[in-house]
Amino acid sequence: MLDILSPLLAKALIATIIASIVSASISPHIVLRGLSALGAALAHAALAGATLSLTLGINPTLGALVVSVIFAVLSGYGGERMGGRSDMVIGMIFGSSTAIAVLAVALSSPYISSAWRFLVGDVLGITDYELIELTSLGVATIIILIVFHGELKYTLFDPESAEAYGLNVRFYRYLVLLVASLCTVVNLRVVGSLLTELLIAAPAVIAYEFTHSFEKLRNQAIAIALLSSMAGFVVAIILNLPISGVVGVTMLLTYIAASILSVKRRRCGSRAHIRCVKEIFRE
Amino acid sequence: MESFIEFIDVNLEFNGKPILSGISFKVCKPELVLILGPNGAGKTTLLRLIVGMLKPSSGFVRVLGRDPHRDRSTRRLIGYVPQRERIDPSIPMLVKDVILMGRLLSKQLPRIVTYKDEEEALNIASKLGIDDLWYESYSHLSGGEQQRVLIARALASDPRILLLDEPFSAIDASSMKHIVDTVYEEYRRGVCMMVVLHDATPLMEHATKILLLNKRLIAFGDPDTVLREDLLKETYMRTIHFYVRDGTRFMGGVDSHA
Ligand SMILES: Nc1ncnc2c1ncn2[C@@H]1O[C@H](COP(=O)(O)OP(=O)(O)OP(=O)(O)O)[C@@H](O)[C@H]1O
Numbered sequence: 001m002l003d004i005l006s007p008l009l010a011k012a013l014i015a016t017i018i019a020s021i022v023s024a025s026i027s028p029h030i031v032l033r034g035l036s037a038l039g040a041a042l043a044h045a046a047l048a049g050a051t052l053s054l055t056l057g058i059n060p061t062l063g064a065l066v067v068s069v070i071f072a073v074l075s076g077y078g079g080e081r082m083g084g085r086s087d088m089v090i091g092m093i094f095g096s097s098t099a100i101a102v103l104a105v106a107l108s109s110p111y112i113s114s115a116w117r118f119l120v121g122d123v124l125g126i127t128d129y130e131l132i133e134l135t136s137l138g139v140a141t142i143i144i145l146i147v148f149h150g151e152l153k154y155t156l157f158d159p160e161s162a163e164a165y166g167l168n169v170r171f172y173r174y175l176v177l178l179v180a181s182l183c184t185v186v187n188l189r190v191v192g193s194l195l196t197e198l199l200i201a202a203p204a205v206i207a208y209e210f211t212h213s214f215e216k217l218r219n220q221a222i223a224i225a226l227l228s229s230m231a232g233f234v235v236a237i238i239l240n241l242p243i244s245g246v247v248g249v250t251m252l253l254t255y256i257a258a259s260i261l262s263v264k265r266r267r268c269g270s271r272a273h274i275r276c277v278k279e280i281f282r283e
Numbered sequence: 284m285e286s287f288i289e290f291i292d293v294n295l296e297f298n299g300k301p302i303l304s305g306i307s308f309k310v311c312k313p314e315l316v317l318i319l320g321p322n323g324a325g326k327t328t329l330l331r332l333i334v335g336m337l338k339p340s341s342g343f344v345r346v347l348g349r350d351p352h353r354d355r356s357t358r359r360l361i362g363y364v365p366q367r368e369r370i371d372p373s374i375p376m377l378v379k380d381v382i383l384m385g386r387l388l389s390k391q392l393p394r395i396v397t398y399k400d401e402e403e404a405l406n407i408a409s410k411l412g413i414d415d416l417w418y419e420s421y422s423h424l425s426g427g428e429q430q431r432v433l434i435a436r437a438l439a440s441d442p443r444i445l446l447l448d449e450p451f452s453a454i455d456a457s458s459m460k461h462i463v464d465t466v467y468e469e470y471r472r473g474v475c476m477m478v479v480l481h482d483a484t485p486l487m488e489h490a491t492k493i494l495l496l497n498k499r500l501i502a503f504g505d506p507d508t509v510l511r512e513d514l515l516k517e518t519y520m521r522t523i524h525f526y527v528r529d530g531t532r533f534m535g536g537v538d539s540h541a
């Protein structure tokens with residue numbers, strides 16, 4: 001069994017914490033804007049970028065970043081052209097990214113194990129340099145989300161009025177796409193492209209069951225993501241299982257528990273509840 | 284003197300289809316203008332032109348002496364209350380967040396809420412009788428309460444011009460009274476009000492100008508000169524009864540909002 005204080009574990013732990021915080025911070029923006037499917041597609045774009053870079057012998061993080069940002073912008077543009085519907089564009093991103101990744105891996109058989117790391121994550125194998133990359137990207141994401149928090153929230157809630165106040169609603173839509181692609185790159189090393197989507201979507205979906213305030217939703221999403229990924233991490237280490245897989249399963253179990261305990265489903269908030277009762281009596 | 288709102292021969296088309304044609308009018312001082320017209324008349328479009336969210340295909344829009352489309356800073360002087368149905372209630376927002384949105388977005392970057400912002404926003408909320416809903420979820424409110432929150436948000440940015448789009452659609456009597464009182468009070472304070480209505484009755488006694496719209500401007504002027512059955516018929520394309528009882532004007536025959 002691994003030593004709790006080993007540098008290997010410490011690095012893995014830091015990377016997992018950063019990935020959880022970053023994913024949960026963007027989670028409300030992705031889920032409430034209906035971009036969950038896009039998150040998954042961007043994770044595949046990042047995978048394509050990373051594997052292609054390995055074949056070409058360049059920095060995989062950079063490659064992942066470039067490809068996922070390009071696909072994010074394309075999806076934004078495509079969605080606009082299709083009158084707000086982006087499902088077809090997302091399908092295209094999925095398909096083409098997977099194709100690129102398959103080809104890249106086939107062309108570079110010596111790197112096949114590295115490619116596998118990006119697919120399912122390999123947080124224990126993270127290098128110092130990768131940890132620095134991941135931390136910088138994570139910090140950039142968090143700063144953007146903090147600085148533009150109000151603007152992102154208001155353009156989502158009521159785009160028409162936000163525009164009436166002079167905000168560029170389109171700019172903020174693209175900003176969310178950009179941050180989403182940064183986030184998928186952060187997750188690539190930690191949980192891999194297959195599980196990124198779960199880490200990005202689950203926290204807000206779980207927290208949504210419990211709160212009516214946007215800030216509380218975000219904070220609870222972060223808390224939920226940290227708790228379940230830590231729990232998953234510890235269990236994985238003890239049972240000697242792949243960390244990404246256990247973290248994913250923990251997240252799923254948290255979601256099931258949350259649905260059962262949901263405050264919103266049992267009573268729709270005290271005031272609304274009183275109103276329901278009043279309306280019943282009026283009839 | 285600089286006028287509040289001026290339209291000079293404004294035309295607007297969407298994909299070659301004319302939506303508004305040859306609109307000219309001028310609001311020189313703070314007035315309480317009612318904009319009346321049937322569904323699809325272009326009332327919302329007219330408000331969006333004033334805010335500067337749309338650019339006329341030809342002609343000019345001047346707001347406080349500026350072009351609101353090119354000069355985005357004009358928008359901070361305008362409060363805009365969109366049709367309530369356009370807002371997505373699934374986004375978790377507290378009443379407080381919605382009202383503060385008005386104060387925050389009228390500031391420059393970085394936009395930070397101060398104690399004073401909260402205090403002023405709360406004052407406005409109490410004027411509209413919604414201060415006790417401060418920590419409630421916006422989506423749990425009744426239609427009338429939501430409408431009051433949206434008006435409070437627009438007032439929170441302390442606008443010189445306030446645009447309201449159908450503020451009375453599907454709301455209760457108490458909300459209606461709060462809104463009518465607030466609209467009149469703001470007008471008395473010197474805010475220029477433009478209110479889009481389907482049925483003008485609730486604000487008829489306070490209106491200082493009426494604008495009849497149906498893709499083109501049918502009439503613009505004092506209520507006494509504009510509220511004639513022939514002009515109303517031209518606007519709504521069917522007979523609208525208009526009568527005065529105890530000195531109060533009423534409109535009949537305008538269907539409830541479709
Ligand atoms: N973005 C747009 N693209 C194309 N057509 C539009 C657009 N916005 C509005 N229209 C059209 O312009 C016309 C006027 O619309 P507008 O919303 O201004 O009417 P309205 O008077 O506010 O109607 P209502 O009483 O239903 O709110 C309608 O025929 C509508 O279909």
Ligand SMILES: [Mg+2]
Pocket residue numbers: 326327328366448
């Ligand atoms: Mg309208």
